[in-house]
Amino acid sequence: MSRFRSKFDGYKLLLALAAPALALIAAFLLSSLVIAATGKDPLHAFAVMIDFGSKSDSQVWIINKAIPYYLSAAAVAIGFRMNLFNIGVDGQYRVAAFFAAVVGGALSLPGILQIPVIIIVAMAVGAIWAGIAGVLKTTRGVSEVITTIMLNSIAGSLIGYFLSEDRLAVKDGNLFHTPNIPAAGHFFTIPTDPKPIYGTVLIAVVIGLAYWFVLGRTRFGFDLRAVGRSESAASASGVSVKRMVVTSMLLSGAVAGLVGMPTLLNESYNYGTDFPAGVGFTGIAIALLGRNHPIGMALAALLWGFLERTGIQLEFEEYAQEVVGVMQGVIVLSVVIAYEIVRRYGLRMQQRKVGEELSARARTDANDDTAEVSA
Amino acid sequence: MHPAATRERVIKPSSENSSRPPDPGSASGVAVELRGITKRFPGVVANRDIDFTVRQGTVHALVGENGAGKSTLMKILYGMQRPDEGTISIGGEQVTLHSPADAIARGIGMVHQHFKLADNLTVLENTVLGAEKLHGIGARARRRIGELSDAYQLGIRPDLLVEELGVADRQRVEILKALYRGARTLILDEPTAVLVPQEVDALFANLRELKAEGLTVLFISHKLGEVLSVADAITVVRRGTTVASVRPEETTSQQLAELMVGSELPSAETRDSTVTDVPMLTVDGLHLSATDTDGVVRDVLDGISFTIHKGEVLGVAGVEGNGQAELVEAVMGMVDPDGGAVTLDGEDLSHAPTRRRRESGIGYIPEDRHRHGLLLEAPLWENRILGHATEEPNTRGRFLGVPGFPELLALRDARTDTERIVSDYDVRTPGIEVTAASLSGGNQQKFIVGREMSHHPKLLIAAHPTRGVDVGAQAQIWDQIREARREGLAVLLISADLDELIGLSDTLRVMYRGRLVADADPATVTPEELGSAMTGAATGHLESDEPPASAEPPASDDARPENGTGGAK
Numbered sequence: 036m037s038r039f040r041s042k043f044d045g046y047k048l049l050l051a052l053a054a055p056a057l058a059l060i061a062a063f064l065l066s067s068l069v070i071a072a073t074g075k076d077p078l079h080a081f082a083v084m085i086d087f088g089s090k091s092d093s094q095v096w097i098i099n100k101a102i103p104y105y106l107s108a109a110a111v112a113i114g115f116r117m118n119l120f121n122i123g124v125d126g127q128y129r130v131a132a133f134f135a136a137v138v139g140g141a142l143s144l145p146g147i148l149q150i151p152v153i154i155i156v157a158m159a160v161g162a163i164w165a166g167i168a169g170v171l172k173t174t175r176g177v178s179e180v181i182t183t184i185m186l187n188s189i190a191g192s193l194i195g196y197f198l199s200e201d202r203l204a205v206k207d208g209n210l211f212h213t214p215n216i217p218a219a220g221h222f223f224t225i226p227t228d229p230k231p232i233y234g235t236v237l238i239a240v241v242i243g244l245a246y247w248f249v250l251g252r253t254r255f256g257f258d259l260r261a262v263g264r265s266e267s268a269a270s271a272s273g274v275s276v277k278r279m280v281v282t283s284m285l286l287s288g289a290v291a292g293l294v295g296m297p298t299l300l301n302e303s304y305n306y307g308t309d310f311p312a313g314v315g316f317t318g319i320a321i322a323l324l325g326r327n328h329p330i331g332m333a334l335a336a337l338l339w340g341f342l343e344r345t346g347i348q349l350e351f352e353e354y355a356q357e358v359v360g361v362m363q364g365v366i367v368l369s370v371v372i373a374y375e376i377v378r379r380y381g382l383r384m385q386q387r388k389v390g391e392e393l394s395a396r397a398r399t400d401a402n403d404d405t406a407e408v409s410a
Numbered sequence: 411m412h413p414a415a416t417r418e419r420v421i422k423p424s425s426e427n428s429s430r431p432p433d434p435g436s437a438s439g440v441a442v443e444l445r446g447i448t449k450r451f452p453g454v455v456a457n458r459d460i461d462f463t464v465r466q467g468t469v470h471a472l473v474g475e476n477g478a479g480k481s482t483l484m485k486i487l488y489g490m491q492r493p494d495e496g497t498i499s500i501g502g503e504q505v506t507l508h509s510p511a512d513a514i515a516r517g518i519g520m521v522h523q524h525f526k527l528a529d530n531l532t533v534l535e536n537t538v539l540g541a542e543k544l545h546g547i548g549a550r551a552r553r554r555i556g557e558l559s560d561a562y563q564l565g566i567r568p569d570l571l572v573e574e575l576g577v578a579d580r581q582r583v584e585i586l587k588a589l590y591r592g593a594r595t596l597i598l599d600e601p602t603a604v605l606v607p608q609e610v611d612a613l614f615a616n617l618r619e620l621k622a623e624g625l626t627v628l629f630i631s632h633k634l635g636e637v638l639s640v641a642d643a644i645t646v647v648r649r650g651t652t653v654a655s656v657r658p659e660e661t662t663s664q665q666l667a668e669l670m671v672g673s674e675l676p677s678a679e680t681r682d683s684t685v686t687d688v689p690m691l692t693v694d695g696l697h698l699s700a701t702d703t704d705g706v707v708r709d710v711l712d713g714i715s716f717t718i719h720k721g722e723v724l725g726v727a728g729v730e731g732n733g734q735a736e737l738v739e740a741v742m743g744m745v746d747p748d749g750g751a752v753t754l755d756g757e758d759l760s761h762a763p764t765r766r767r768r769e770s771g772i773g774y775i776p777e778d779r780h781r782h783g784l785l786l787e788a789p790l791w792e793n794r795i796l797g798h799a800t801e802e803p804n805t806r807g808r809f810l811g812v813p814g815f816p817e818l819l820a821l822r823d824a825r826t827d828t829e830r831i832v833s834d835y836d837v838r839t840p841g842i843e844v845t846a847a848s849l850s851g852g853n854q855q856k857f858i859v860g861r862e863m864s865h866h867p868k869l870l871i872a873a874h875p876t877r878g879v880d881v882g883a884q885a886q887i888w889d890q891i892r893e894a895r896r897e898g899l900a901v902l903l904i905s906a907d908l909d910e911l912i913g914l915s916d917t918l919r920v921m922y923r924g925r926l927v928a929d930a931d932p933a934t935v936t937p938e939e940l941g942s943a944m945t946g947a948a949t950g951h952l953e954s955d956e957p958p959a960s961a962e963p964p965a966s967d968d969a970r971p972e973n974g975t976g977g978a979k
Binding site (some may be wrong): 249252253254255256257258260261264265267268269270271272273274275382385386388389 | 764767776781784786817821845848
């Protein structure tokens, strides 16, 4: 058995490497085709991207950009792991960031209190916003896909309503934004040259560790994954599926609430009309790309940042500005398809191995048996 | 050892109908011949070197453990699977079947274990569906159906909706469908699994009728008594290969069972009753109503009361769909009943959540292991944790021991214990990292039984514990239930296999339309008596008119569980 297992594990490793390799090659080839179709040299484009992306200011930019992407992906992945599709991370983080900015702008506490208060408000608001979808799903049977999309739209209108001068915002030139958070409420930065890395990268690391720990090592995480794999089996095993739906939506929303923090606490210090939108949708792509895996998603978030950064440079080199968008799409598709192919292949190989091993065993048994019967 | 009646066999060549079969009346005409069939089928034991010949105008039984590869073999013959090696000949001509349509064109028809009928269509519509080209969909089709129904005495009423039909009638519609498409060889996959004894007799009468008309029937079963009573030839499949071809008059069910398992069966020992007078599970006045698809509120469970004592097996008989599944769900806490109480060992669990009930000592072998017992895509060791995530050895308390912190899983201990279950319960698997889906049904079930028994339950709910399980695993599962019973386990046993019910139970109840309508003493009751109570024809205490000697359940299936209480009472 041990021999089988070691062989098996080697195989597993090979399969695990096969999927990303396959995806990268496919994405590379397809992107090249697209660039070539626009009448440009694809190889030169890749050279430009690698050259520009590896400059130190680009690296800092990429890391800072990847923080909210990663948090957003983690929020989406919590839902994915239990078969819930939280499309509403986008609305959740914007509402959360907005109210956190309002609270942060209104208070002036010492930093040690101010920052946790802002973060907790953000997580709570995000959780409530996602929780609405969870409650509607368990009490009224409304699909979370529908409600979270609707809540995105409601979130936009809600923020738009409050973000005016006579309500919660101040006017600054052409822009409206919430009052600035006092300097004590600014998150620390890690000094690098020429620009610092946001200290909120720590939040992402903590969330990544918690994600790995809670899902993989705790009873709660096991229950959550069990519901994702089979609702009926989980329910028979003693998991309250309804409660799990609400809890995981709350968790997903709380993490979504953190998505706006790197921008709010390290960059803008207020929520204005120019606050980044759409990160929630990027998170879906990154969760898919990273296979819901804490490290996979980190790599995916960095890759995403890299593509966005180097895309700017491609425009200077007179490549079509849509090239990077196409590449991102191609990569996600390649990864999803490659993993599915490799997963099915692996499952078939595994079943074949089990079948072969057992029938080999049965054959020797059967030979013994026939000997007995004839004797 | 067989009741004389079951020995009666009509073996007459079909000389009456000489125009239709290509080689009528000749017992040597070969309907189907399989040579050296090998199929590597993912996850289950592969078919290899299958050899057998089915003669025209006979009922040929294919027996073997489930998971031995009978169904795969039939799928190969019906064109649903392609063999990796070997040849198939139909009517003496070697063929390659690419799809069921090919098989149908060559006169093979199949009645699946799970019927493939559209409930909201009539019998006529179901029959012509997909075969419109044969006789249209109108008067000609109706005439043809009438002819077939009369010729084989199927008693078809073409204008009834299928949803109005009982199981036996649906099965006849399936047979009709195959005949309508010109089948000369009918494959019946476990046709008696869903029938009560009276219906089985009617089915066998139909089969003899078909045989008399020169048709060939391939009959898959693991109920040896039935096989011996209806078949003209028997082929035994074990672990994917044909091990013997025997004639029913030259064999006994004991010998057949041994051929199937490949070794001698454990001999029946008489055992004393282990029933105590300490109540373990008390169910009192359980009531559950549900709204069906038409919006009508029905009582699914009504006035269900019973007590299971320590060391007692309470068997519940009933045609499926009479509330047994809901009863199990209510005791497990998966549905919340409208009324009534459930008490386990003095602890009121009437409205407790499922997890608390499991922690209080309820073990559960679900009816549908794929839906309720396993995470198919998860490795075995994660399935070890399923349902027992809060219990030893799967848990190691809270994170840092602080109350309110998340509970941690003891992954290493769970893995070690999975290895133990695999070896103690003889789960055939190459390791614990493979997914549950890779195992065959019998091994999945042995794993589930091992998992539930490992927590020393006070009450075991066993819903069809040996359904779709091979004879070897069946004997093991019975042994484990009996052994635990001796140590004071209370068992609620739901089964469609009446021999299993009679053999394992200390007390029998019959469920009909959500009520417990009859009770019986397993030492004296016959499957026929149970059968009539299951159809609502008899109620109250089932008392046999005949002397116990002849009322003893047929020893036909010698693989059935021995009667543990018969001697004591």
